[in-house]
Amino acid sequence: MLKGQKIVLGVCGGIAAYKAAALTSKLIQAGANVKVIMTKSATEFITPLTFQALSRHEVYTDTFIEPKASEIAHIELADWADKIIIAPATANLIAKLANGLADDMLTTTLLATKAPVYIAPAMNVNMYNHKAVQRNMTTLKEDGVIFIDADEGFLACGWVGKGRLAEPEDIVEFLEEETARNLAQHNEIYNRNILITAGPTQEQIDPARYFTNYSSGKMGYALAKAARSLGGKVTLISGPSSQTPPKGVSFISVTSAQDMLEAVQSHSQDSDIIIKSAAVADYKPIQTLQQKQKKKMSNWSIEMEKTTDILAALGNQKQEGQILVGFAAETDQVEQYARGKLEKKHLDMIVANQIGQEGTGFHSDSNEVLILTKDERQKRVSKAPKLEIAYEILNEISHYIVRNGSR
Structure with a gap:
């Protein structure tokens, strides 16, 4: 969500200034263009050269240094920014901004900008709780400044309490979710009931063994996070996975293909959009042993039976206007197999990818996919982080709904 965003990062003089370097790096990794x-x-705690190396831009420290004679630097920065973030924000900076003071490069830029301003405070717990500081923060909130709340914990001064700068990854996530929320009401995902399946299933052989597959659940969890950030009402049904369910998502944990089937059936009727990204076992042992099978000198054969094809069942009972999206993970003839699955299982859309390639597919943090739709549109998405792929998929679903309608 931050890809291509122009972000001005303001760094104030506090011990947490070192975290601003990590924040700069993470914003760059998220695709943002950052100027500091x-x-x-702040220069007493960390050098401008650090931020210059990370951002690949000159760092601004003095209102009276004007690199370009044709521009007034703080006005140029104020106009350039899509967002301005102050992290860490000291009590001094908060007081200045609340009272409209502008005596340095950062405060003059803040008063000149029309971009949204985000403040991540960092200070001693007693300073944070001081009536004057709280009053200044209230004033800024009323002025439209958005606060990224401080964490509680052990502070550099030795006190324990609220005042620690939010972690860089949490700040980036906050900004991504804010950006998504601002776009949400212009997206067909907004306020819809969305059912997503993720992860593998496990089919028990005996109390010590089971059949499973290589699915990690990363793609499904990324879809759930992205759909929630776009304003969807998300239910995530997941097989065993080490992934953490996204905040604000209704989460259901299952183990076997039968468990997955029952959970999906109990929620499918109320879902406007169903995205089945789970890698459900196609077969399971006919007989489940109650005692552990001991090692023998001879070979061991296990007879298997087919599980219920959940995606096909959903396609056969799909309601009018309901959007059904499947996944096809193939080793060869990816597009051919995906098109066959799209038609045979009565899908609106299928997301296909080739497994076995380095850096994509199962367990990878990245993927590259081919998206095919029932109305004969297609889109190839080049290798990218799975969360970015998730937004691309949801964007295509949104476009499909605009073209074809939904219930």
């Missing part, structure tokens, strides 16, 4: 303004006090 440092207060004079």
Whole structure:
């Protein structure tokens, strides 16, 4: 969600300034273009050269240094920014901004910008709780400034309490979710009931063994996170996975293909969009042993039977206007098999990818996919992080709904 965003990062003079370097790096990794303004006090904790190396831009520290004679630097930065983030924000900076003071590069830029301003405070717990600081923060909130709340914990001064700068990854996630929320009401995902399946299933052989597959659940969990950030009402049904369910998502844990089937059936009727990204076992042992099978000198054969094809069942009972999306993980003839699955299982859309390639597919943090739709559109998405792929898929679902309607 931050890809291509122009972000000005303001760094104030506090011990948490070192975290701003990590934040710069993470914003760059998220695809943002970052320019840094440092207060004079901030340069006592960390050098401008650090931020210059990370951002690949010059760092602004002095209002009276004008690199280009044709521009006024703080006005140019104020106009350039899509967002301005102050992290860490000290009590001093918060007081200045609340009272409209502008005596350095950062505060003059803040007063000149029309971009949304985000403040991530960092200070001693007693300073944070001081009535004057709280009053200043209330004033800024009323002015439209968005606060990224401080964490509680052990502070550099030795106190324990609220005042620790939010972790860089949490700040990036907050900004991504804010960006998504701003776009949500212009997206067909907004306020719809969305059912997503993720992960593998496990089919028990005996109390010590089971059949499974290589699915990690990363793609399904990314879809759930993205759909929730776009304003969807998300239910995530997952097989065994080490992934953490996204915040704000209704989560259902299952183990076997039968468990997955029953959970899906109990929620499918109320779902506007169903995205089945789970890798459900196609076969299971006919007989489940109650005692562990002991090692023998001879070979051991296990007779298997087919499980219920959940995606086909959903396609056969699909309601009018309901959107059904499947996945096809193939080793060869990816597009051919995906098109066959799209038609045979009465899908609206299928997301196909080739497994076995390095850096994509199961367990990888990245993927590259081919998206095919019932109305004969297609889109290839080049290798990218799975969360980015998730937004691309949801964007295509949104476009499909605009073209074809939904219930």
